[in-house]
Amino acid sequence: MTTTSPPTRLHSFKPINFAFGVAGLALLIASFNAIEFDIFEILEGGPRLTRLLGQMWPLNFPAVPRLLDQLWITFLMAICGTSLGIVISLPLVLFAARNLTPHPIVRFVVRTFISFCRTVPDLIWALIFVIVVGLGPIAGALAIMMDSIGFLGKFFSEASEEQDVGPQEAIKAMGGSRLDVAMSVVLPSAMPAFTSDALFAMEKAVRASVILGLVGAGGIGMELKVSMDLFQYETAAMIILLIFCLVVAVEQVSNRLRGAIIGGH
Amino acid sequence: MRVKSLSLTFANGLKLFDGIDFSVDEGERVAIIGRNGAGKSTLLRAALGMIPRSKSEGEWLYGEPMHNISGRKRRRLLCQVGFIHQRHNLVPRATALTNVIHGAMVRYHPSFRVWNQALAPAHLRDEGMELLERVGLADRALNRASALSGGQSQRVAIARALMQRPKLVIADEPVASLDPVAGEEVMELFSRLVAEQNSTLIFVSHHLPHAVHYADRILGVRDGRIDLNCAADAKSIEELGNIYGDNDDDDD
Numbered sequence: 001m002t003t004t005s006p007p008t009r010l011h012s013f014k015p016i017n018f019a020f021g022v023a024g025l026a027l028l029i030a031s032f033n034a035i036e037f038d039i040f041e042i043l044e045g046g047p048r049l050t051r052l053l054g055q056m057w058p059l060n061f062p063a064v065p066r067l068l069d070q071l072w073i074t075f076l077m078a079i080c081g082t083s084l085g086i087v088i089s090l091p092l093v094l095f096a097a098r099n100l101t102p103h104p105i106v107r108f109v110v111r112t113f114i115s116f117c118r119t120v121p122d123l124i125w126a127l128i129f130v131i132v133v134g135l136g137p138i139a140g141a142l143a144i145m146m147d148s149i150g151f152l153g154k155f156f157s158e159a160s161e162e163q164d165v166g167p168q169e170a171i172k173a174m175g176g177s178r179l180d181v182a183m184s185v186v187l188p189s190a191m192p193a194f195t196s197d198a199l200f201a202m203e204k205a206v207r208a209s210v211i212l213g214l215v216g217a218g219g220i221g222m223e224l225k226v227s228m229d230l231f232q233y234e235t236a237a238m239i240i241l242l243i244f245c246l247v248v249a250v251e252q253v254s255n256r257l258r259g260a261i262i263g264g265h
Numbered sequence: 266m267r268v269k270s271l272s273l274t275f276a277n278g279l280k281l282f283d284g285i286d287f288s289v290d291e292g293e294r295v296a297i298i299g300r301n302g303a304g305k306s307t308l309l310r311a312a313l314g315m316i317p318r319s320k321s322e323g324e325w326l327y328g329e330p331m332h333n334i335s336g337r338k339r340r341r342l343l344c345q346v347g348f349i350h351q352r353h354n355l356v357p358r359a360t361a362l363t364n365v366i367h368g369a370m371v372r373y374h375p376s377f378r379v380w381n382q383a384l385a386p387a388h389l390r391d392e393g394m395e396l397l398e399r400v401g402l403a404d405r406a407l408n409r410a411s412a413l414s415g416g417q418s419q420r421v422a423i424a425r426a427l428m429q430r431p432k433l434v435i436a437d438e439p440v441a442s443l444d445p446v447a448g449e450e451v452m453e454l455f456s457r458l459v460a461e462q463n464s465t466l467i468f469v470s471h472h473l474p475h476a477v478h479y480a481d482r483i484l485g486v487r488d489g490r491i492d493l494n495c496a497a498d499a500k501s502i503e504e505l506g507n508i509y510g511d512n513d514d515d516d517d
Contacts, residue, residue: 164357166350166352166354167354167355167356167357169315169350169354170348170350170354170355170422170425171367172315172343173313173315173343173346173348173350174343174344174346174347174348174367174368174370174371174426174429175339175340175341175342175343175344175346175371176340176367176370176371177336177340179378180370180371180378180380183378183380184356184359184363184367184370184380184381185356188356188358188359188381189356189357189358191358
């Protein structure tokens with residue numbers, strides 16, 4: 001009788017893997033050393049945190065109407081920036097998606113542009129646009145636009161590539177062009193994915209728009225920076241609370257919408 | 266219509282066809298039979314230039330070589346061919362009517378394009394509804410294709426192909442994914458509608474009675490060449506079955 005013996009327990013164990021493991025651990029230890037990580041020093045900061053929290057109380061409720069105005073501008077800045085991002089990303093898909101691109105070189109160029117938009121942090125885009133168009137929400141909206149192009153260009157293209165090839169081949173077989181394939185097959189098929197990605201970009205933009213104010217790109221972030229600089233911690237705390245409410249509200253609405261879209265699919 | 270010395274070489278150097286010749290008369294109905302992997306579907310796709318990353322030579326479609334021609338010209342030739350796929354290949358999230366109207370989008374190239382029934386001109390919507398009625402699905406016009414059964418989807422796919430007003434209809438095992446009853450219905454309807462439009466028909470089938478019943482002529486493909494070319498009533502089903510036998514080296 002022949003028997004098949006089970007494979008060795010550590011069948012994937014190789015010296016090279018072990019070496020990578022050791023190297024990873026060494027990097028981790030070196031990192032904590034480099035930032036002079038000291039748990040006791042952090043614990044010593046405890047009383048200072050308590051003092052700060054004390055200074056934040058009571059919250060500055062009289063400032064709420066003025067802050068809501070700024071919060072509203074922040075939100076609108078996120079909406080404008082994301083919308084511009086969506087409008088620019090959609091046509092980019094025609095060149096960046098493998099199933100729609102006219103040529104691999106075109107795809108490479110467009111994808112490189114999209115990656116560039118994504119890898120430059122939004123804060124840096126904001127700094128650039130503050131110089132270009134001046135202080136204010138327009139700079140913020142443009143920064144969010146660049147960030148959204150980087151995010152949505154990638155995800156829209158991937159969603160487009162994931163679509164079933166059968167219907168696309170059918171349109172090509174009847175003499176349809178790339179644009180026909182995109183508009184009659186890819187766009188309707190990928191619509192749930194596109195909408196879901198756009199909503200994610202929206203959430204991301206609302207969080208980002210708060211930070212962008214710190215470098216002068218308008219909105220509530222600017223108020224936060226001013227109140228922090230002037231040691232008005234009770235106003236700063238109020239702002240943080242309002243931002244928290246906005247982000248949670250946007251996430252809730254976005255989740256509901258996404259659920260409805262995927263459910264409707 | 267004539268396929269002249271068609272050859273197909275894949276990127277990996279594998280040569281499937283070498284100088285295939287056959288002709289199809291206008292209005293004729295031709296069935297292509299052969300074993301799995303014999304190259305039936307590939308033959309049709311190669312002839313339409315639909316196999317990417319391969320090199321093919323020869324002439325097809327009204328004497329025009331399909332390869333090494335501009336994309337635009339190729340698309341204009343493809344407009345005249347209604348292709349019915351084994352799996353209907355409808356856009357699942359689009360309505361039945363929109364899918365049918367897609368068939369018309371290529372008729373007007375490049376002057377205007379229709380991608381959706383809601384935006385289509387009235388005469389195209391009427392024409393689409395008429396075709397849906399002829400395939401018995403007028404009441405499902407606004408149902409998404411994903412909500413239709415296999416047989417219904419294939420009927421919508423037939424309506425879409427006819428919407429092209431094609432001179433030639435090619436069907437690649439149109440009823441292979443359907444149960445025998447639905448398959449019979451679809452085949453019957455399909456063959457009748459194609460005849461009404463006076464289109465030429467080429468279909469691939471594994472079902473020999475279908476080939477004998479719905480075709481005027483039968484082509485048998487074996488090992489990447491045409492092994493049989495006869496009138497549909499010239500041979501019995503048993504004789505036709507020989508094309509499937511005596512062949513162990515299944516090439517793909």
